[in-house]
Amino acid sequence: MKIQILDLIGGHRFYKKQEAGLGDYFLRNLFADIDHLQITAGSHLKPYRHYHRALLKRFPFAIFYTLEHEMVRIRAVVDCRRRRSWIRKHLRGA
Numbered sequence: 773m774k775i776q777i778l779d780l781i782g783g784h785r786f787y788k789k790q791e792a793g794l795g796d797y798f799l800r801n802l803f804a805d806i807d808h809l810q811i812t813a814g815s816h817l818k819p820y821r822h823y824h825r826a827l828l829k830r831f832p833f834a835i836f837y838t839l840e841h842e843m844v845r846i847r848a849v850v851d852c853r854r855r856r857s858w859i860r861k862h863l864r865g866a
Contacts (some may be wrong), residue, residue: 773810777846781862783833786851801830802849809837813844820860823847836863 783802788795805828816824826835832852836859838845850859 773813773842773844775806775809775844775846777806779846779848781848781850783831783849783851787831798831801828802833802835805829805835806846809835809844809846813837814839820863823863827852 780802784795784799786795787798805826809826812826814824816826819825820836822838823836824838826837828834833849834852835846836848836850838847848859848862850862
């Protein structure tokens with residue numbers, strides 16, 4: 773299964789400012805979770821419209837994605853601490 777990333781929101785920048793090396797650690801974990809979607813895509817809940825949501829294992833972020841013809845399209849990677857209304861508004865624009 774192929775994976776296409778359409779949007780990533782500033783998690784790397786946020787964690788990079790917090791502590792040296794933390795931004796890179798965030799990216800390594802994010803891409804490991806994205807790679808795992810090749811196996812688990814489609815098994816996650818759909819909390820909003822047709823978007824599946826996969827939670828990152830080590831950070832309070834979620835990957836919102838769709839499945840389209842053997843393709844996982846990552847529409848957004850967002851901070852779960854944001855308001856639900858902000859996340860929905862962002863996904864409408866994705």
